[in-house]
Amino acid sequence: MRNVTAEELKESAVTKGIESIPVRECSICNSPLCFVVRNTDLYFSSACACSDYRTNPSPREWGDAAAFINSQTSDQVKQKIAALFGVEIGVPDGA
C-alpha cells in the first residue's frame, strides 16, 4: 500500500466537505477522538465523556495526519483512516 501525503488529505477533506474524522477511541470511555476540519485547517479534538477539560480542538498540521496514517502498522487501519479523509490508498497487502 502506498503512503498518503499531507496535500492529498487536505485537498480531499476540504473538497469533499469532510468535517470530522474519528481516528481512535478513548481507552476509558470509548468516545471517538477526532481530527476536525474547519475551512482548510485541521484540528484534533480530544474531548470525550470522561475528560473534564472542554478546551477547543487544538491545531494540527496536515502533515501530522499524514504521518499518523502512514505510521499505522495495520494496513486495514491505515486504509480505513485514509478512507475517512476520502483518500483511497488501495487494498491491504495480501488481501
Ligand SMILES: [Zn+2]
Ligand atoms: Zn474518555
